[in-house]
Amino acid sequence: MIQYVVRRVLLAIPTLILMLTVVFVLVRLVPGDAAIAILGDQASAESLAAMRAQLGLDQPIYIQYLDFLTKAATGDFGQSLSTGRSVLQEVAAVLPYTLELTAAALAIGAVVGIPLGTYAALKRNLWPDYFSRILSLVGLSFPAFVSGILMLLAFAVHLRWFPVIGSGGGGIVDHFRILALPALNLGLIMTAYITRVTRSSMLGVLNEDYIRTARAKGVRSGPLIRRHALRNALIPVVTVVGLYFGTLIGNSVLTEIVFSRPGLGRLILGALNARDYTLLQGLMVVFATFVILVNMLTDIAYGLVDPRVKYN
Amino acid sequence: MSTITEIPARENALWLAFRRNRLSWVGLGLLVIIVGAAIFAPLLAPYDPLEQHIIHRLQPPSAEFWLGTDTYGRDVLSRLIYGARVSLIVGFVAILIAMVIGSAIGILSGFIGGIFDRVVMSFLDVMLSFPTLLLGLMIAAMLGASFENLVIAIAITEIAPFARVARAPTIALKQRDFIEAGRAMGFSNLRLMGGHIFPNMVSEVVVMGSMWMASAIRTEASLSFIGLGVPPPTPTWGSMIREGFENILDSWWLAIFPSLAILLTVLALNILGDALRDAIDPKTRAE
Numbered sequence: 114m115i116q117y118v119v120r121r122v123l124l125a126i127p128t129l130i131l132m133l134t135v136v137f138v139l140v141r142l143v144p145g146d147a148a149i150a151i152l153g154d155q156a157s158a159e160s161l162a163a164m165r166a167q168l169g170l171d172q173p174i175y176i177q178y179l180d181f182l183t184k185a186a187t188g189d190f191g192q193s194l195s196t197g198r199s200v201l202q203e204v205a206a207v208l209p210y211t212l213e214l215t216a217a218a219l220a221i222g223a224v225v226g227i228p229l230g231t232y233a234a235l236k237r238n239l240w241p242d243y244f245s246r247i248l249s250l251v252g253l254s255f256p257a258f259v260s261g262i263l264m265l266l267a268f269a270v271h272l273r274w275f276p277v278i279g280s281g282g283g284g285i286v287d288h289f290r291i292l293a294l295p296a297l298n299l300g301l302i303m304t305a306y307i308t309r310v311t312r313s314s315m316l317g318v319l320n321e322d323y324i325r326t327a328r329a330k331g332v333r334s335g336p337l338i339r340r341h342a343l344r345n346a347l348i349p350v351v352t353v354v355g356l357y358f359g360t361l362i363g364n365s366v367l368t369e370i371v372f373s374r375p376g377l378g379r380l381i382l383g384a385l386n387a388r389d390y391t392l393l394q395g396l397m398v399v400f401a402t403f404v405i406l407v408n409m410l411t412d413i414a415y416g417l418v419d420p421r422v423k424y425n
Numbered sequence: 426m427s428t429i430t431e432i433p434a435r436e437n438a439l440w441l442a443f444r445r446n447r448l449s450w451v452g453l454g455l456l457v458i459i460v461g462a463a464i465f466a467p468l469l470a471p472y473d474p475l476e477q478h479i480i481h482r483l484q485p486p487s488a489e490f491w492l493g494t495d496t497y498g499r500d501v502l503s504r505l506i507y508g509a510r511v512s513l514i515v516g517f518v519a520i521l522i523a524m525v526i527g528s529a530i531g532i533l534s535g536f537i538g539g540i541f542d543r544v545v546m547s548f549l550d551v552m553l554s555f556p557t558l559l560l561g562l563m564i565a566a567m568l569g570a571s572f573e574n575l576v577i578a579i580a581i582t583e584i585a586p587f588a589r590v591a592r593a594p595t596i597a598l599k600q601r602d603f604i605e606a607g608r609a610m611g612f613s614n615l616r617l618m619g620g621h622i623f624p625n626m627v628s629e630v631v632v633m634g635s636m637w638m639a640s641a642i643r644t645e646a647s648l649s650f651i652g653l654g655v656p657p658p659t660p661t662w663g664s665m666i667r668e669g670f671e672n673i674l675d676s677w678w679l680a681i682f683p684s685l686a687i688l689l690t691v692l693a694l695n696i697l698g699d700a701l702r703d704a705i706d707p708k709t710r711a712e
Contacts, residue, residue, distance in 0.1 A: 131547055250696060256688075367558070
């Protein structure tokens with residue numbers, strides 16, 4: 114087992130280096146001069162040269178590349194041009210808000226989606242199944258900001274159940290009132306996704322021989338579903354949710370923008386408006402690292418629950 | 426057991442499975458309406474989408490302006506109809522580009538195999554590790570907001586998934602006898618890949634295309650909403666929502682109609698993609 118974990122961790126290293134290389138190349142492939150993009154085309158030649166020196170653009174390309182890699186290895190993903198703080202500091206400052214939001218959404222998705230998906234699979238081609246399929250199709254079709262705006266209109270503007278905007282302050286009750294709508298919005302999309310994956314995974318498991326055997330042995334349907342079917346069906350669900358992590362980040366960015374919540378969304382929007390390309394580049398690296406690490410952890414978790422994986 | 430049942434032609438089976446799925450008709454109907462609106466926009470739109478009726482600005486839906494007017498007094502319905510063009514064209518062209526480049530990479534990688542394949546695959550894994558929206562956002566921001574750049578940004582985010590879809594069948598197909606036969610007859614690798622491998626996977630790739638066009642349209646709308654879409658005054662659904670969002674407290678109609686338009690378009694494509702995928706998937710087709 115330890116060998117498997119070590120091998121999986123080591124495998125992530127070349128992926129990380131390749132990812133850094135891709136970001137490096139991508140940023141330099143784009144036509145135009147980064148210094149002009151940052152300072153505008155009215156800038157003087159001296160200030161452009163100073164900016165290029167600050168960005169390290171006056172160095173030969175391979176020096177820039179090596180510099181970029183070695184700094185990244187030590188956790189230095191560059192500095193924000195507008196605030197001067199490091200990318201990691203900027204991310205750390207807003208990460209708790211985004212983590213809170215995504216954790217709430219994942220919880221909603223799991224609590225609603227897993228039972229709904231299981232029920233749909235058991236009632237295949239009956240109305241609960243159609244209902245859950247249509248529901249998850251609709252949920253998956255919403256761009257996160259569209260569902261957010263519709264929710265904002267319905268619950269905050271029309272019904273006035275929740276505040277329209279707000280980020281915190283006040284007591285714990287206020288805190289949850291403010292979190293509720295964004296979390297529901299992201300949770301709806303998550304629910305749609307988990308329902309769909311659980312349903313198809315459960316359908317696969319229900320066809321397995323060991324379920325038929327258990328049923329023939331007289332295992333009652335409650336324990337059969339919970340102990341025999343669902344346990345196995347959830348393994349692919351975990352993996353697929355892990356793979357969905359990148360989309361989840363994108364959706365939470367849009368949700369945060371709609372609900373004016375602090376978090377990665379506002380950080381990205383601010384970086385865009387300030388033409389803070391080093392921050393954007395750093396954010397790409399940070400997010401991709403997250404995704405790669407989450408994938409690695411999902412693989413390891415998969416190995417832990419399914420012994421067959423280790424030997425392949 | 427021993428009777429040989431006649432296997433219907435693939436296209437026929439696909440059509441049958443598609444026809445059985447009632448929901449797919451809803452998706453098809455929706456899409457026909459939306460595409461029709463985009464094509465016949467000049468005939469359908471009651472006003473010029475850019476014409477400013479300043480004295481009628483920010484009017485709620487009425488008999489004169491069915492879906493109301495925006496801050497510049499432009500007709501929301503007309504802008505909505507013209508906006509369909511941008512969403513559909515950007516989505517379609519971006520997916521077409523991603524499909525061509527992605528399939529080529531996938532086929533080449535699977536066909537050549539070995540170290541080349543491994544390098545390409547890890548490269549694709551890396552591309553997939555960038556959150557789609559952020560990758561598109563970054564590229565669109567660096568290229569600058571324009572129609573072409575938006576298409577390029579979205580196409581880049583969708584290349585890796587296509588390459589994956591094309592690679593798997595290539596590996597299975599290249600071991601088949603007909604490829605061996607082609608090789609024996611002296612066909613070039615290019616001819617084998619283009620003329621013999623690609624046609625055998627074209628339905629998979631096209632089905633995936635219809636599903637990812639939904640995702641491309643979603644990305645386009647999201648980027649427009651953030652302010653990185655086709656620049657104004659061209660009406661796009663995402664930018665209409667962006668403008669409407671600023672007046673959301675008193676002018677609800679500005680944001681709600683383009684929101685519904687995006688939702689219905691993406692839903693229609695998702696329904697169709699689902700139905701088509703079920704139709705070509707032997708696991709679900711057999712039932």
